[in-house]
Amino acid sequence: MIQATLYGLVGAVLVGFGLYGLIVGASALRKLIAFNVLGSGVFLTFGVIARRGAGAGFSGDPVPQALVITGLVVAFAATALAVGLMVRLAEVSGRGDVDDEGTAAAKPSAAPAAPDLPSSADRQVARPQP
Amino acid sequence: MNAAIDLGLFADLVIAVSVAGLALWLVLTRERFRAVVGFMVYGLFVALAWMRLGAPDVALTEAAIGGGLVGLLLLGASARVPPEPAATTRRWPLHLTAALLSAVVAAGLAAAVLALPEPAPSLAGTVADALPATKVDNPVTAVLMAFRAVDTLFETVVLVLALIAFWSLVPDRAWRERPAWLPSPRPAPALVLLARLLPPLGVLVAVHLFWIGTSQPGGKFQAGALLAALWALTMIAGLTRPPAADRRLPRLLAVIGPAVFFAIGLAGIWLAGDFLAYPTGLEKPLILVIEAVLMISVAVALGLILAGLPPAAAALSTQDHQGGAGAPREPRS
């Protein structure tokens, strides 16, 4: 059907845009947004396959739809982990991305260099605590 | 009838062009804050596309999790990560190669979409035949909870693992501190009013979503995401405080869903002959129990992830305040 093909092409286009943004994104956050766009393109392609499988009184094949729901939750989990890593990197080093050391503008914002990386003093403190 | 189909196709065209255009703008725009806000709008448009594709359960999940919760995470990140340094050189070769590569991938995927087999293979008939045995009417819920229950079990376990991995980023000294991403320093009175008005109504809506998920679009993921968003709202307004990572109750609530699901699955080996098989006559009550517990676990896990991490600088200051590395930590209030 035409509607399914239209959305399938949109899904392909979204995958292209997401991939482009993932490669040339200016920082880790922009790459994460592009990664989410890429993911939504893939899910939309799943949805097209579900739509084409409509039948037996359903408006779409329920199995790919259930897989997409699972995928959305897992994509959220991956995005959350990426955001956590980005924020911790910014707190520890003041940089927004691991590649930023080559450019001049980033400088450490709050803490001195590596206050939270494990040191021998931390290891000696950690032992008495349960 | 023809006019209805043409109007529908016109609506699809508008939504398709909007989604694609918005995605391109998201990737190309210079300002980071605009991209994050635009991403939330993009999530809502994609939810519209899902409605047009006849998948209301997915549309609900996309609007709640894909648009709303991911947008909230990205907003918090954009406030906490330093701005990207100005690009010193325009890396034209990289941009061109990336554009070519993406165009090739997109063209390949489009060719695959255009070459999809006709008539389309489908499991809709198989699901429809097996649906009466599960005593639920919503086919997506039946697939999630009965036919592919193992996938759902593993997915909830993945959510707990993601929470553990997220918490592993907390520095040792800040392990007992409360996360600081959500509470705003001086919450506006209007926001506090909204955080008082909305949660009771929202909890009603979430329970309704969960309950009708067995016969209409809905279910535990959508309800859990709504509950997590309401909890985040109360944390932002300062009405509740985000729990620290060492508290036992949030951990218990996050784990209880997969644990109960797994236990019922194991019991199915004795009672019904296979892992995650439901004994006849008990399908709907068991599915409802699993869904209820999973809704709570999903809500707690999502809410704990949204609450974020404790600040590293505060941990440093309390360490100094206590007079050095060897001083015992004061008891938590």
Added chain:
Amino acid sequence: MIMVLDLFTIVAVSLGLVLFLAGVVGLLRLPDPLSRLHALTKADNLGLGLVILGLLAQVDWPFGALKLIALWVLVVVSGSVAGQLLASTQHDLLDTAPARVPDQSADRSQSQR
């Protein structure tokens, strides 16, 4: 009878869309955030209200209609709170800007009357 209901839906939704269009034009053309907010609230409250009014003719009474009205009330409440927050942030930003003297003298002469 069905035709009248459909006609009512088409008219009401079209009027609502006109208001949404006005909101978008205001968003694009008005100079500063406070006036843009003013334009957007027209779209949000009355525009959505007209769309929901039109859709009331298509759903089953009473529960479908109640759900639609609850939807409108929720959007109005959360939209007004969001507007309040945006406006107060903008107001704080403006407060830090240097004061404009002619407006102050006009206010003083008003309060003396």
